[in-house]
Amino acid sequence: xxxxxxxxxxxxxxxxxxxxxxxxxxxxxxxxxxxxxxxxxxxxxxxxxxxxxxxxxxxxxxxxxxxxxxxxxxxxxxxxxxxxxxxxxxxxxxxxxxxxxxxxxxxxxxxxxxxxxxxxxxxxxxxxxxxxxxxxxxxxxxxxxxxxxxxxxxxxxxxxxxxxxxxxxxxxxxxxxx
Numbered sequence: 001x002x003x004x005x006x007x008x009x010x011x012x013x014x015x016x017x018x019x020x021x022x023x024x025x026x027x028x029x030x031x032x033x034x035x036x037x038x039x040x041x042x043x044x045x046x047x048x049x050x051x052x053x054x055x056x057x058x059x060x061x062x063x064x065x066x067x068x069x070x071x072x073x074x075x076x077x078x079x080x081x082x083x084x085x086x087x088x089x090x091x092x093x094x095x096x097x098x099x100x101x102x103x104x105x106x107x108x109x110x111x112x113x114x115x116x117x118x119x120x121x122x123x124x125x126x127x128x129x130x131x132x133x134x135x136x137x138x139x140x141x142x143x144x145x146x147x148x149x150x151x152x153x154x155x156x157x158x159x160x161x162x163x164x165x166x167x168x169x170x171x172x173x174x175x176x177x178x
Contacts, residue, residue: 047076047107047108047109048075048076048108048109048110048115049073049074049075049076049077049080049107049108050073050074050076050105050106050107050108051071051072051073051085051105051106051108051120051152052071052072052074052103052104052105052106053069053070053071053089053103053104053105053106054069054070054071054102054103055067055068055069055089055099055102055103055104056068056069057098057099057100057101057102058098058099059097059098060091060095060096060097060098060099060164060165060166061095062094062095062096063092063093063094063095064090064091064092064093064095064168065090065091065095065166066088066089066090066091067088067089067099067102068086068087068088069086069087069088069089069104069172070084070085070086070177071084071085071086071087071174072084072085073085073108073117073120075117080117081117083117083118083120083176084176084177085120085121085174085175085176085177086174086175086177087172087173087174087175088172088173089104089170089171089172090170090171090172090173091128091166091168091169091170091171092168092169092170092171093128093166093167093168093169094165094166094167094168095164095165095166095168096164096165096166097132097162097163097164097165097166098162098163098164099132099136099162099164100162104138104140106140106142106152107152108120108150108151108152109150109151110145110149110150110151111149111150112149112150118176119145119150120145120150120174121145121174121175121176122144122145122150122173122174123144123145123171123172123173123174124142124143124144124145124150124152124170124171124172124173124174125142125143125144125169125170125171125172126140126141126142126143126152126169126170127140127141127168127169127170128140128166128167128168128169128170129166129167130164130165130166130167131164131165131166132162132163132164132165133163136162136164138166140152140170140172142170142172144172152172
């Protein structure tokens with residue numbers, strides 16, 4: 001027997017389940033990609049530290065977006081001074097919705113034997129995927145830097161508030177903060 005209003009509630013429940021499954025699928029794919037990337041990075045270079053970026057709030061413009069970022073690199077060595085960067089993150093592809101309070105964490109790996117934190121400045125390019133309804137998750141796998149020998153690896157973990165769907169290519173430009 002159909003009760004008035006029940007169909008609307010059932011549709012809402014199904015929509016929530018589909019969103020949960022989509023988020024779970026993205027997380028599983030990100031973990032699998034991370035496993036492969038970690039093994040590859042271990043063979044070619046060293047893990048240098050962690051890069052944390054705060055991304056400005058804003059709307060995705062269907063076919064892409066550009067947002068400012070402020071980042072801090074903390075090296076793996078004890079007592080290393082943090083290095084600060086500013087820049088932009090550009091997304092090309094599908095980017096629909098609004099994001100707020102976005103924080104991105106990257107493990108930084110390098111193929112180089114020598115390193116100074118300023119070497120992280122430069123352009124990074126790679127794949128991106130994110131989904132959110134109130135709270136969201138995203139993954140970005142990027143390679144580049146001043147000497148093209150750095151990877152923001154194995155992938156970033158991004159947390160934010162909003163309603164957003166993005167899939168495509170990301171470009172991050174980092175410059176030393178003044």
